[in-house]
Amino acid sequence: MLVYLNGDWIPAEEARVSVFDRGFTFGDGVYEVIPVYGHRPFRLNAHLQRLRQSMTAVGMSDKKLAVDWDTVTTRLADSLSSGDGTVYLQISRGAAPRQHGFPANAPMTVLAYARPAAIETVKGPLREATAILRDDIRWTRCDIKTTSLIANVLLVQEALQAGADEALLVRDGYVNEGAVSNVFIVRDGRLITAPPNHLILGGITRDVIIELAHAIGIPVIEIAPRRAELLEADEVLITSSGREVTAVTRVDGAPVGTGRPGPVFQRLHAAFQTFKEEVRTGARTT
Numbered sequence: 161m162l163v164y165l166n167g168d169w170i171p172a173e174e175a176r177v178s179v180f181d182r183g184f185t186f187g188d189g190v191y192e193v194i195p196v197y198g199h200r201p202f203r204l205n206a207h208l209q210r211l212r213q214s215m216t217a218v219g220m221s222d223k224k225l226a227v228d229w230d231t232v233t234t235r236l237a238d239s240l241s242s243g244d245g246t247v248y249l250q251i252s253r254g255a256a257p258r259q260h261g262f263p264a265n266a267p268m269t270v271l272a273y274a275r276p277a278a279i280e281t282v283k284g285p286l287r288e289a290t291a292i293l294r295d296d297i298r299w300t301r302c303d304i305k306t307t308s309l310i311a312n313v314l315l316v317q318e319a320l321q322a323g324a325d326e327a328l329l330v331r332d333g334y335v336n337e338g339a340v341s342n343v344f345i346v347r348d349g350r351l352i353t354a355p356p357n358h359l360i361l362g363g364i365t366r367d368v369i370i371e372l373a374h375a376i377g378i379p380v381i382e383i384a385p386r387r388a389e390l391l392e393a394d395e396v397l398i399t400s401s402g403r404e405v406t407a408v409t410r411v412d413g414a415p416v417g418t419g420r421p422g423p424v425f426q427r428l429h430a431a432f433q434t435f436k437e438e439v440r441t442g443a444r445t446t
């Protein structure tokens with residue numbers, strides 16, 4: 161497996177980063193995960209725009225980087241043997257003597273690689289998941305896709321230990337998103353999800369699902385649902401680049417609605433699969 165590191169293409173086993181790299185010591189970096197279908201990066205421009213926004217938000221100038229992300233991502237997408245997988249991009253603030261303030265002259269560290277999709281994802285995404293509810297213990301700049309992910313790591317681990325797949329996060333009584341996904345509830349045929357602000361990561365899959373919902377006549381309300389509304393919802397859905405759109409059928413052990421993936425999920429899932437296949441075959445470019 162070849163990785164891209166600071167301008168070079170090298171075997172992953174030979175790739176080396178300094179022990180003083182701020183990505184390692186502080187989690188001082190940003191990243192993106194871009195799904196690839198049929199060797200075609202999905203919504204590449206939106207992912208690259210979010211990467212630039214993350215960099216700007218943490219005071220990293222992408223003008224100092226001589227990376228052609230389109231070329232790097234395309235080459236990595238081409239390298240996937242099945243054609244399906246993800247491209248991972250990461251930029252850290254570079255290696256420097258340990259002090260919190262930004263180093264004056266450290267070149268940023270740039271890493272990129274591709275990962276093949278798991279067999280089950282190639283066959284079709286997992287359609288069902290279970291979740292737990294937890295306090296959102298993260299900071300209040302959840303809109304930045306940073307590698308500082310310790311809170312998300314702890315929350316996902318709690319979910320796994322509870323036998324669930326995802327932790328849905330509650331702040332001040334509202335469910336804003338999951339530890340690794342955006343969250344929608346369905347009430348009386350309408351989709352309800354938190355608005356894009358500093359309390360959520362503006363998910364690219366979230367955007368696609370909202371577009372598809374509009375296209376097939378499902379109303380969307382961008383107001384964060386209350387915890388109690390989520391527990392009484394007809395359906396709960398999560399979205400992410402890895403899981404596409406997935407029905408949450410149990411929350412804290414209790415069934416959501418009928419306890420089976422519901423009709424709104426079925427319609428959005430079908431629409432997403434069609435959309436994806438159009439991307440895969442090149443019939444659609446975004």
Ligand SMILES: Cc1ncc(COP(=O)(O)O)c(C=O)c1O
Pocket residue numbers: 337338339340341342360361362363364365366399400401402
């Ligand atoms: C906290 C969080 N919210 C939302 C998402 C979904 O974003 P996207 O659809 O762009 O993958 C992710 C993806 O990893 C995430 O980590």
